[in-house]
Amino acid sequence: MADSSLDPASFWTQANALLRKNVTYQKRNIKTNIRLVSFPFIICLLLVLLQGFINSQLDKPSNNCGCACVDTNGDGKCQKVCGLQYSDLDQAATCPIPNPPEWPPLLQVPAPEYRAVRTDFLPFTDLPNESCRSSGSCPTTFLFTGNNQSLGQILAGNMIKASFNLNASDVVDSLATNVVGSDTYPQTTNFLDPAFFSGVPIYNVQSRCSSNSTLSVSFQEFSINVQQEVSCVQGLPLWRNSSSEINNELYKGYRKGNSESKINEFTAAYDFLNSNGNSFNVSIWYNSTYKNDSGQASIALVRVPRLVNLVSNAYLQFLQGPGTQMIFEFVKEMPKPQTKLRLDLSSLLGTLFFTWVILQLFPVILTSLVYEKQQKLRIMMKMHGLGDGPYWMISYAYFLLISLVYMLSFVIFGSVIGLKFFTLNDYSLQFVFYFIYVNLQISLAFLAAAMFSNVKTSAVVGYICVFGTGLLGGFLFQFFIQDTSFPRGWIIAMELYPGFSLFRGLYEFSQASFMGNFLGTRGMRWGDLSDSVNGMREVLIIMVVEWFVVLFIAYYIDQVMSSGSGKSPLFFLRNFGKKPSTFRRPSLQRQGSKVFVQLDKPDVSQEREKVEQLLLEPSSSHAIIVDDIKKVYPGKDGNPAKFAVRGLSLALPRGECFGMLGPNGAGKTSFISMAVEESLKSVNLFNGGVADKQAGKYSGGMKRRLSVAISLIGDPKVVYMDEPSTGLDPASRNSLWNVVKRAKQDRAIILTTHSMEEAEVLCDRLGIFVDGSLQCMGNPKELKGRYGGSYVFTMTTSSDHEQDVEIMVRHLSPQANKIYHISGTQKFELPKHEIRIADVFQAVENAKSRFTVFAWGLADTTLEDVFIKVARGAQAFNVLS
Structure with missing residues (x-):
C-alpha cells in the first residue's frame, strides 16, 4: 500500500500555502503599500486644490457677464442693462446671447x-x-x-x-x-x-x-x-x-x-x-x-x-x-443663455494623470514576479510540491484583488471629494472598464516577467513604460483622436497597444464629464457606446480580446521557458492521440535514421521464463517471485516521467542472497522498498550498555547494524537490505557479514550494495541494475568469466627499456591496449582469447635476460571491472538511443 503521507499536497492546500506567503510578503512591505495607495490620493487632492483655486478666479465679477447704466432712449436717464453688448467682449462665454x-x-x-x-x-x-x-x-x-x-x-x-x-x-x-x-x-x-x-x-x-x-x-x-x-x-x-x-x-x-x-x-x-x-x-x-x-x-x-x-x-x-x-x-451660432464659467480640471488633466495612476500598478506586479524569479522562490516552491495550477490561480487572483482594491479606493476617494470625472460618468461602466483593464495589465505583467531576470532592470523598464505611455498618449495619440481626418483604422491599430487603449478610454470619460459639467448634463452612459464618435466600445472589445490572448501566451511561455518548467514548445500535444499499449517487448530505440531493437540478455530472459513457469506451477521452495514489476515516478514541472524499475522479473529460493549492483539512481532502492537480545548480540549491540541507549543516540554504523537486527526479528522468510555495511569499520563490517551469512539459511535475502567485496562474500547470485532494468544475472564467477575478457599486465623497468617492453607485449598480443604509462611503469590490457598465461611467464623470463625488470604482474578481471563495463555499456546505449 502507498504511504498517503508521501502523496503531493492537494490543490487547495497548495493554494492556501501560497496565499499565506503572499499575505506575509504584504505585511513585510507595508510601507511600500502605503506609498502605493497614497499616490492616487495625492493626485486627487492636488486636483481638488487646483480646482478650488480656478473656481475662485472664475467666480470673480470681471469674469462674469457685466452690466452697465446706459441711456437707451436719449432722455438723459440711464437704465441698468446687462449683456454682451454692454460689457467686455471677453465675457462672450458667460453673457446671454439670444441673437x-x-x-x-x-x-x-x-x-x-x-x-x-x-x-x-x-x-x-x-x-x-x-x-x-x-x-x-x-x-x-x-x-x-x-x-x-x-x-x-x-x-x-x-x-x-x-x-x-x-x-x-x-x-x-x-x-x-x-x-x-x-x-x-x-x-x-x-x-x-x-x-x-x-x-x-x-x-x-x-x-x-x-x-x-x-x-x-x-x-x-x-x-x-x-x-x-x-x-x-x-x-x-x-x-x-x-x-x-x-x-x-x-x-x-x-x-x-x-x-x-x-x-x-x-x-x-x-x-x-x-x-x-x-x-x-x-x-x-x-x-x-x-x-x-x-x-x-x-x-x-x-x-x-x-x-x-x-x-x-x-x-x-x-x-x-x-x-x-x-x-x-x-x-x-445658436442662441445661448447666461452661463457661469466652469472648468473641470479633473476632466481636463485626468486623462494623463489617471493613466499614470493606473499604470503604476504594472511595474509593481512585474517586479514582484521577477523577484520570485531572481531569488529562485518559484523554483523552491516547485521543489516543495507547488504545482503550476495553484501558483497561477493564487498569484493571478492575488494581484487582481490588490488591483481592484486599489482602483475602488481611487474611484471612491475621487467621488467623495467631488471630482466630476467620477461623479458624472456611469459607475457600472467605469467598473467594467477598470476591471477589464487591470486583468489585461496583470496578464501583461506575467508575460513581461518571462523577459527579465533582474528586479532593478524590470523596475526601470516598467516605470519607463508608465511615464512614456502617458506622455505619448497626451502629446501624440490625443491629437490623432481629435483629428477627424486621421484614419479611424490607424486609431484602432494604435489602440492595440494596451497603454493607448487605457488612454483612449480615460479620454472618453474625460470628454464626457467635461462636456457634462460645461453644459450641466450627465457624463457617459451605456447608451453612448453606440455613438460612432465614441471610441469606448472598440476599446472594451480590444481589451477583452487582448486579455485572453496575452494570458494564454504568458502561460505558454511560462511553461516553455520559465523557471522550473522547460517543457517542449509542443508540450500541449504530448498526450494527444496516444493510446495505452500492453505490448512490452521488444522495445524500439531510435538513433538518427536507424532503429535498434533492445532485447533482454539471455540470463535475464531465462529468469523471466523461470518466473512465468513458477507462476503456472506454484512452489514453496521460492520465497520471492516477482513478475514484471514496474515503478514510475510521474513527471512534474515539465520533466518526463522517471522509470525507476522497468518490468523486473525475479525468483529467489530460500537460502539464497541476491545482490543488486548498480550506479546511483539505477533503481535498486526503489525495487526493495515497492509503492530482540539474540539479535542485538549477533550484531555486537548488547554488551557495554549499548543496548540501553536510545536508537537516536547511536552512531551511523550502529544504526545500520540495528536495522539488520530488526529485519531479522520474527524469523522472516524474506529480508531486504539496502547497503547494510556502508560507513562501517572493517571489523564491524566482517561481523555484520557473518550475521547475514548465518541469517540466509532457509530465507531469501535481497541486498543492494556498492561494495564489490561485499557482493562476492555474501551473494550467491548477482544482478547488475542500470536505468531501471536488469542487464545481467549470475554468480560472481560466471559474470567475471562472461564479461571479464582481458588480463591486466604490468611491468616496471628503467626508462631506456620502455620500448622493449612494448615490443614484447605486442608480440604476445597484437590487440593489446596500453592503459597506463609513467616513469618506466606501463600497464596493458591483454585480450584473454589471444594469450596463454604460460606464454606471458616465458616472455617475462626472456626479457629479464636482456634488461633489468624491477617488477611485473598479471591480474585477472575483477568484479568491479565487470560492473563498470556493464554499466558503461548500458548507459552508452541509452544515450545513443
Whole structure:
C-alpha cells in the first residue's frame, strides 16, 4: 500500500500555502503599500486644490457677464442693462446671447509668409518664386484636378472673382458676396469671430490685384464698431494631372522642417473626378489642422462651407451663365443663455494623470514576479510540491484583488471629494472598464516577467513604460483622436497597444464629464457606446480580446521557458492521440535514421521464463517471485516521467542472497522498498550498555547494524537490505557479514550494495541494475568469466627499456591496449582469447635476460571491472538511443 503521507499536497492546500506567503510578503512591505495607495490620493487632492483655486478666479465679477447704466432712449436717464453688448467682449462665454451675430463666411487663407512657393523638394515650376515672401505679395494657391481638364479649368476660373465690389451701406453683405478669408485660427464657437477682432487684415481673393488694393471697412456688431482692413490677395489656380500629385504636394510641403522658407500652405484643393455637364462630383481638400488648442473646432468652424459654396456656384455658372449663384449670406451660432464659467480640471488633466495612476500598478506586479524569479522562490516552491495550477490561480487572483482594491479606493476617494470625472460618468461602466483593464495589465505583467531576470532592470523598464505611455498618449495619440481626418483604422491599430487603449478610454470619460459639467448634463452612459464618435466600445472589445490572448501566451511561455518548467514548445500535444499499449517487448530505440531493437540478455530472459513457469506451477521452495514489476515516478514541472524499475522479473529460493549492483539512481532502492537480545548480540549491540541507549543516540554504523537486527526479528522468510555495511569499520563490517551469512539459511535475502567485496562474500547470485532494468544475472564467477575478457599486465623497468617492453607485449598480443604509462611503469590490457598465461611467464623470463625488470604482474578481471563495463555499456546505449 502507498504511504498517503508521501502523496503531493492537494490543490487547495497548495493554494492556501501560497496565499499565506503572499499575505506575509504584504505585511513585510507595508510601507511600500502605503506609498502605493497614497499616490492616487495625492493626485486627487492636488486636483481638488487646483480646482478650488480656478473656481475662485472664475467666480470673480470681471469674469462674469457685466452690466452697465446706459441711456437707451436719449432722455438723459440711464437704465441698468446687462449683456454682451454692454460689457467686455471677453465675457462672450458667460453673457446671454439670444441673437448671435451674423458673420460673413470666410476662407481659411494661409498667412503671407507661409503661402506656397517653388522649393527644391517639389517638382512643380508653376508656383511663384520664394522672393515674393519678403514683399508679402505671394498669391494664395488653389490646386485642381479631375478627369476633364477643360471643365476643371472653367470651374476654377468661375470660383475666383476679378474684382472686389463694396457696398458701403451694407458692408457685411458685400463681404459675403465677395471671396474673402482670414489667416486667424477659428474658435470653438462663432459668437465672436477672431478674424474681425484680431487686428489682422481680411483678404479679398481676386484673379489679380492692383497696386493700391487695401480698403478700410467698418460695421457694427453688439453695438460695437468693428474697424477692419481688407487687402487684396491673388488667387492662383493650378492644374495637376492626378489626385496623387495633389496629395504629395499638400503633405510634402506642409510644415516641412523648422524654417519658414520650407512651409508651403495651400488654401484648398479640388478633385472634380468624373464631373461633366450632366453630373457633378467633387472632393475637397482642406486644412483640418486650423483648430484651437483643444482641437474641438467643427468643420463649419474651420471654414469649409465657403469652399463648398465656391465650387457649387462655379458649376451653376457653368450650366446657367455668370448671373446665376447661390448666395451664402452669413454664418451664425445658436442662441445661448447666461452661463457661469466652469472648468473641470479633473476632466481636463485626468486623462494623463489617471493613466499614470493606473499604470503604476504594472511595474509593481512585474517586479514582484521577477523577484520570485531572481531569488529562485518559484523554483523552491516547485521543489516543495507547488504545482503550476495553484501558483497561477493564487498569484493571478492575488494581484487582481490588490488591483481592484486599489482602483475602488481611487474611484471612491475621487467621488467623495467631488471630482466630476467620477461623479458624472456611469459607475457600472467605469467598473467594467477598470476591471477589464487591470486583468489585461496583470496578464501583461506575467508575460513581461518571462523577459527579465533582474528586479532593478524590470523596475526601470516598467516605470519607463508608465511615464512614456502617458506622455505619448497626451502629446501624440490625443491629437490623432481629435483629428477627424486621421484614419479611424490607424486609431484602432494604435489602440492595440494596451497603454493607448487605457488612454483612449480615460479620454472618453474625460470628454464626457467635461462636456457634462460645461453644459450641466450627465457624463457617459451605456447608451453612448453606440455613438460612432465614441471610441469606448472598440476599446472594451480590444481589451477583452487582448486579455485572453496575452494570458494564454504568458502561460505558454511560462511553461516553455520559465523557471522550473522547460517543457517542449509542443508540450500541449504530448498526450494527444496516444493510446495505452500492453505490448512490452521488444522495445524500439531510435538513433538518427536507424532503429535498434533492445532485447533482454539471455540470463535475464531465462529468469523471466523461470518466473512465468513458477507462476503456472506454484512452489514453496521460492520465497520471492516477482513478475514484471514496474515503478514510475510521474513527471512534474515539465520533466518526463522517471522509470525507476522497468518490468523486473525475479525468483529467489530460500537460502539464497541476491545482490543488486548498480550506479546511483539505477533503481535498486526503489525495487526493495515497492509503492530482540539474540539479535542485538549477533550484531555486537548488547554488551557495554549499548543496548540501553536510545536508537537516536547511536552512531551511523550502529544504526545500520540495528536495522539488520530488526529485519531479522520474527524469523522472516524474506529480508531486504539496502547497503547494510556502508560507513562501517572493517571489523564491524566482517561481523555484520557473518550475521547475514548465518541469517540466509532457509530465507531469501535481497541486498543492494556498492561494495564489490561485499557482493562476492555474501551473494550467491548477482544482478547488475542500470536505468531501471536488469542487464545481467549470475554468480560472481560466471559474470567475471562472461564479461571479464582481458588480463591486466604490468611491468616496471628503467626508462631506456620502455620500448622493449612494448615490443614484447605486442608480440604476445597484437590487440593489446596500453592503459597506463609513467616513469618506466606501463600497464596493458591483454585480450584473454589471444594469450596463454604460460606464454606471458616465458616472455617475462626472456626479457629479464636482456634488461633489468624491477617488477611485473598479471591480474585477472575483477568484479568491479565487470560492473563498470556493464554499466558503461548500458548507459552508452541509452544515450545513443
